[in-house]
Amino acid sequence: MEILGRISSWAGKYFALIIVVFSIIAFMMPDTFIGFGSYVTILLGVVMFGMGLTLKAADFKLVLTKPIPVLIGLGAQFIIMPTAAFLIAYLLKLPAEIAAGLVLLGSVPGGTASNVMVYLAKGNVPLSITMTSVSTLLAPVMTPLLLLIFAGEWMPIDPVSMFMSIFQVIIIPILLGLLVNKYLPRVTEKGVTLLPLISIVAITIIVMAVVAGNRDNIATAGVLVFVSVMLHNAFGLLLGYYAAKLFKLPVQDQRAVSIETGMQNSGLGVALASVHFTPLVALPSAFASAWQLITGTVLASRWGKKNARSDEGQDIEGQQIDSREDKLSSASRG
Template identity: 35%
Template sequence: MTSSFFATTLLPLALFVIMTGLGLSLTMADFRRVLVYPRGMVIGLGNLLLISPLLAFLAAVVFRLPPELAVGMVLLGAAPGGTTANLLTHLARGDTALSVTITAVSSLAAVITTPLFLGLATWHFLGEQTEAQIDMTRIVLRVLTITIVPLVFGMLVRAWAPGFAKGAEPWVKRVALVFFVIVVGGAIYEARNEGLNMLVAVGAATLTLNLCAMSLSWFIARRAKLDLRQSTAIAIELGVHNTTLTMAVGAMIAPVYMIPGAVYGIQMILTASVFVWMIGRRNAAETP
């Protein structure tokens, strides 16, 4: 395992700031929206928690990634939605409330789903012996500490000091964005010894995952007769993951596990921005 400052300090700190920022924007009403938007929530979470990891597994197999990178791909696919998805959904005039709710619920579920899919991927691609060497209890506790704790902390601040939370939220989000850029660059630097060819191979796999996830989730949402704004939110949620969480968990094992998340972190902003530009005008035309 890497013991670098980046892996042990910067990554967890970045994720703490990002999740605190999400918490500052949430109230209990956001979680009650699960009942308000049952069909949208079921489809969105089903895509995110089941279809996305499956697509990541298929991409790893199709592109014949080395075992460690294949595990990193599945870990990426199992990551919850990211706070950037909420901003992009807003810019696309999608259903921001639905987006925020999916992000919040999937972040809570990540305590279970992330270690679960990590274990399954490790068993499949690396074998039982390697799986036994990974301390899943430690990973579960780490995910809990760096996701749920700051999320709850941010929500408590929002509840106890709403004025302060409202003023602090945009600043926290700016700091989180800076951290995100540093984290992506740092993860690629940490894995520099893995070679350019490996980065190219991963880039093709992650881009395929990104495009397939967004396209398939959009198709499913539209076939389920969700409106344009809800379909937009679900497609962006499937395209924009919490890659910082992916890298933080991967760093607990070895730097190579962070590569898919780092590469995807760059790609997802580009592809999602194009989608926002394309669908935003359509949503604006149909929004009363």
């Protein structure tokens, strides 16, 4: 178990590099990995089950005790990201499927990788965890609604069918994880060290399946997709930061909102594209899986070297990380 824990820690540290390397392998040998496409939703369900195992009632405490930062963060998440995706797609005149895929990426909730990045950036970790948890639970309603508003002109959207898909692949596994965590705590304690490794393997396979299934599309439109994803991520990080700054939130909150806004649950984007659209629609989310980890790490490293004091010069409340630091290593989930 100790060896697996070390492997898990190493994989979490180099997750972005792992995705890039195996994506290249999948591009070079697509026939070997294209069959994994049929397991995308199952793999994402496993990742979300792992998220449920790490959730606690305390993760939602801030919604009641300090709702303003949470609401500002959620507003940034569900307003800035889909709007930015729509504008980028429109201005760059992206092909319909890539445009819809970028809007899909902007409409999914925040990814749990953001929790680790906020911790490294000396941001407000409880706020980050709350934003991830709440946005994920809102996803069955918000993601189909946002897609209907912003992507309807490029692709036909069935919000009811998408609601059911998100509920099945996100909400049910999370609820099962919560139940296991509550009634079988010893099982959770033993398995939590392996969660990062399981999540990394699952997300890597998902990305490999998308790359393998889109080899020709990547060869012709890869640069365009990468540029659009890069711009989308940059706008999310930048505008998320200034949205929090506009409302005069403390520095730690600004960092949390910025990272939470810019880092999406790309695995969910890939899964929804695979079920409801075409393989090409999944490309922006697949590219984002690696890119947002790279930018998140760079930004967190830069902020982490600065003095992370709030505007009032006080440490933020609830910044104790205790054993959840290990659980947050499941950054790889998304």
